[in-house]
Amino acid sequence: TGLRIDVVTIFPDYLAPLELSLAGKARDKGLIDIRVHDLRQWAHDRHHTVDDTPYGGGAGMVMKPEPWGEAFDALLDHEGDDRPTVVFTTPSGQPFTQAVARELAGKERIVFACGRYEGIDQRVIDEVATRAEVREISLGDYVLNGGEVAALAITEAVVRLVPGFMGNASSLVEESHEDGLLEYPVFTKPSSWRGLEVPPVLLSGDHAAIAAWRRDQAVRRTAERRPDLVSAPSLFDDLEIRPAL
Ligand code: ADE
Numbered sequence: 001t002g003l004r005i006d007v008v009t010i011f012p013d014y015l016a017p018l019e020l021s022l023a024g025k026a027r028d029k030g031l032i033d034i035r036v037h038d039l040r041q042w043a044h045d046r047h048h049t050v051d052d053t054p055y056g057g058g059a060g061m062v063m064k065p066e067p068w069g070e071a072f073d074a075l076l077d078h079e080g081d082d083r084p085t086v087v088f089t090t091p092s093g094q095p096f097t098q099a100v101a102r103e104l105a106g107k108e109r110i111v112f113a114c115g116r117y118e119g120i121d122q123r124v125i126d127e128v129a130t131r132a133e134v135r136e137i138s139l140g141d142y143v144l145n146g147g148e149v150a151a152l153a154i155t156e157a158v159v160r161l162v163p164g165f166m167g168n169a170s171s172l173v174e175e176s177h178e179d180g181l182l183e184y185p186v187f188t189k190p191s192s193w194r195g196l197e198v199p200p201v202l203l204s205g206d207h208a209a210i211a212a213w214r215r216d217q218a219v220r221r222t223a224e225r226r227p228d229l230v231s232a233p234s235l236f237d238d239l240e241i242r243p244a245l
Contacts, residue, residue: 003107003162005034007151008071009114010050012038014148018155026165034155042070051117060118068113068124075111076132084109086132087154088125089147093136096154098177100137104154105161112155114147180229184217 007015015036026032040048043066051061078084085107094100104110111132113120128134139150160166176183187198201213223230 002030003032003105003159004109005032005112005155005159006075006110007034007036007112007114007155008039008068008075009036009112009146009148009151010039010116011114011146011148012036015152018152026159026162029164031162031164032159037071037075039067039071042067042074054118058118062118063115063120063124065121065124065127068120069127071113072111072124072128072132076128078109080108082108084111084132086111086113086128086134087151088113088115088120088134088136089139089150089154090115090119090136091138091141091143092119093138095141096137096139096150096157098157100135101154101157101161104135104158110158112147112151114151116146180222180232181218182222182225182229184214184221 007018009015018034019036027034039050043050043064050063050067052064054060054062072086076084076086085104087104087110089112113124125134125136137150137154139153144150187202191198191203199213201209204210
């Protein structure tokens with residue numbers, strides 16, 4: 001069946017590469033169809049106005065409800081079994097993780113709504129929630145100029161999880177964050193470079209020893225760099241190592 005992704009933005013050029021390169025391979029196989037839409041096509045005044053001053057006062061501008069309402073009217077006319085998922089990219093959303101990417105990769109239809117300015121009129125989110133599954137997602141705890149880069153990053157993480165998109169499925173399970181650990185360090189030829197040697201165990205041909213070394217490196221690296229992951233429940237309960245406190 002495949003995954004259909006629509007992105008609504010006032011900067012469609014910013015996301016144009018999605019329609020081309022990234023979608024290219026998957027689109028040819030019929031796996032993914034990505035379309036980018038300019039929100040201003042749904043703003044009907046002379047200047048295609050999409051923002052206005054906030055009720056209650058304060059700095060910045062708020063995105064008006066009417067263009068968004070029309071955008072969703074046009075894009076949510078689905079003929080699948082699932083309700084479409086609408087993702088609002090916002091620094092106030094749920095943090096984006098590999099687990100969220102996995103959930104989204106299982107959908108048939110995702111519409112990204114990229115907010116700019118100080119955000120979108122809350123009634124837009126409340127109204128669309130009556131006819132779609134709404135997710136508010138943050139790329140991380142920092143502020144971007146708008147949701148476009150977040151939509152791009154989320155799309156890239158999701159698309160590569162769609163079955164058939166990547167050649168080999170085992171390369172997916174072994175990577176960072178799929179098992180809750182960071183990746184072990186990797187090496188390639190030459191075995192000696194500028195006086196630096198590849199760890200001998202990797203040249204030993206002993207597959208069990210190599211797997212044990214890699215696991216140990218991944219655990220150490222995670223404890224060192226991401227104590228937040230180590231202290232998350234259960235994962236490290238049966239391991240010897242604890243983050244330095
Ligand atoms: N828009 C602005 N900052 C953002 C962030 N951190 N995540 C998602 N959308 C955003």
